[in-house]
Amino acid sequence: MIKPTLDEEKKETKFSKKYWKYDGLHVISFTKAGLREENQDGISIEFELNDKLKESDDRLKGYYLFGVYDGHGEHGDKISDDCVEHLSKYIAKRLYELPIVENEKEIKNAIKKGFDDTENYFKTHDINGIKGNKVRMSGTTALTVMMTPKKNLYIAFVGDSSVFFMSSNKSKKINIEHNCHNQNELLRLRALRQKGFMYSIKARSGRKYLRVKDDLSNEIQYTRSFSDFYIKNFFSGGLIAEPEIIDKVYSAFNLDLLVLASDGITDRSKIFNKHPTEIYLSYLKRYKGDPNRFVKACDEMIKLCDSITEKRICVDDMSIIIIIILNGKSEDEWCHIVTKNAEDPEDWDNTTHEDELSDIDDQDIYNQNSNEVDDFLVSVPLSTIPIEYYDEDSAMNFTISDDDNFD
Known part of the structure; x- marks a missing residue:
């Protein structure tokens, strides 16, 4: 060894x-x-x-x-x-x-x-x-x-x-990670709509969190994983373990x-x-x-x-x-x-770009408004979601964003 x-x-x-x-x-x-x-x-x-x-x-x-x-x-x-x-x-x-x-x-x-x-x-x-x-x-x-x-x-x-x-x-x-910023994954999931499979992301604007349809059980951000059979049994072919x-x-x-x-x-x-x-x-x-x-x-x-x-x-x-x-x-x-x-580290390590946190695909980004850890959060820049696809009170249809990861 x-x-x-x-x-x-x-x-x-x-x-x-x-x-x-x-x-x-x-x-x-x-x-x-x-x-x-x-x-x-x-x-x-x-x-x-x-x-x-x-x-x-x-x-x-x-x-x-x-x-x-x-x-x-x-x-x-x-x-x-x-x-x-x-x-x-x-x-x-x-x-x-x-x-x-x-x-x-x-x-x-x-x-x-x-x-x-x-x-x-x-x-x-x-x-x-x-x-x-x-x-x-x-x-x-x-x-x-x-x-x-x-x-x-x-x-x-x-x-x-x-x-x-x-x-x-x-x-x-x-x-490109298997999440809701991956165009190929979104297209794969979209093709499953007829089978009743849905997925979800959240968009953040300042202190407000805006919900965008569809629901992928408990708002998880990854679209491929091992195990998680409670989801896979519900939505066959949605969440997958295929590498x-x-x-x-x-x-x-x-x-x-x-x-x-x-x-x-x-x-x-x-x-x-x-x-x-x-x-x-x-x-x-x-x-x-x-x-x-x-x-x-x-x-x-x-x-x-x-x-x-x-x-x-x-x-x-x-x-x-x-x-x-x-x-x-x-x-x-x-x-x-x-x-x-x-x-040199001194050129960048004293400044955090907290104004750009909406670009971070982290399931545990700190929610400063509630003072709690917001589990299973998937954030996308609000500017990438056309206004007709969301409002603050109801879930609307989803559109693929123009995120950088699509390049």
């Missing part, structure tokens, strides 16, 4: 910060609760997928799997824990059935089958001794990135976690930095109009010559996230995996290249 060089963990609060150095990669992960009693997020780092199957050969040597999971519902923490354990195992099992030579179509199909197997597991098993409706009313999202022996990257996800790349000093968000696998297969040889983040991280970074990759490199620039710079920059991100939690602007649980890809460079050389155009 490949062990991290740093391993800080508090099981009672499900806090974890770990650091690995392996195969030209530096991998830092952390997960931490927001303002809930339980951290419902989960993280998986798998450098030895063979261990998931207890096979004696090395057929899966060089296949790495990184995952971020975001549970929800009364037992979301247990669902995400089970997903951490089983999704990687089922993907490994399906990969093990393939020929040794890499084939893009076969690998993508193996990943999809691994997601399907995981959903079937949740259908047929109790979770940590919890039975019946309590399990069926909880679920989790999942985001995975697989790296193959040839350093190809396969991205698969259900739900609203995000993946970011940094290459040639440019940051790029790769996926979206990004068509393009990226090469790690062309990348400097890879970040997987739950929406608790991305929503906090949006407050500063930054990608998590940009925030990390900004702090890394501060510790450029420090031998512990990779971890210290992550510590600064944690402090930033904590400050946002304390202000109760965003209170969701937060999880992130930061993957530094040296590609033959020394640590000093890599740091010099990737931080060359990074902003």
Whole structure:
């Protein structure tokens, strides 16, 4: 087993910060609760997928799997824990059935089958001794990135976690979350109207919250997840666990930095109009010559996230995996290249754009009017909803917005 060089963990609060150095990669992960009693997020780092199957050969040597999971519902923490354990195992099992030579179509199909197997597991098993409706009313999202022996990257996800790349000093968000800002998801849901499936978003204007029809059970914001069978049984084909696998297969040889983040991280970074990759490199620039710079920059991100939690602007649980890809460079050389155009933290970290919070897709945005956490909130900029589609007293028909994520 490949062990991290740093391993800080508090099981009672499900806090974890770990650091690995392996195969030209530096991998830092952390997960931490927001303002809930339980951290419902989960993280998986798998450098030895063979261990998931207890096979004696090395057929899966060089296949790495990184995952971020975001549970929800009364037992979301247990669902995400089970997903951490089983999704990687089922993907490994399906990969093990393939020929040794890499084939893009076969690998993508193996990943999809691994997601399907995981959903079937949740259908047929109790979770940590919890039975019946309590399990069926909880679920989790999942985001995975697989790296193959040839350093190809396969991205698969259900739900609203995000993946970011940094290459040639440019940051790029790769996926579009499965929520009510995703045009393809909205079109998919709209096609189900004849079957009685409805969905919902809320729009915020100043201190007023305006409701826009339709209803997706309890105003959840994600449109794909594992478990949640109490919804799926009601609305067959609406909320689904089918993974979206990004068509393009990226090469790690062309990348400097890879970040997987739950929406608790991305929503906090949006407050500063930054990608998590940009925030990390900004702090890394501060510790450029420090031998512990990779971890210290992550510590600064944690402090930033904590400050946002304390202000109760965003209170969701937060999880992130930061993957530094040296590609033959020394640590000093890599740091010099990737931080060359990074902003100093002082240029942005003292100002939060609270006037732009309506752009944040967070189920736990602080409702300043009620002084409570508003669970399951999906916000969209009010300007994107034509006036004829809403009023303050009644729910009206829904229209697809012109949100930036549609580009």
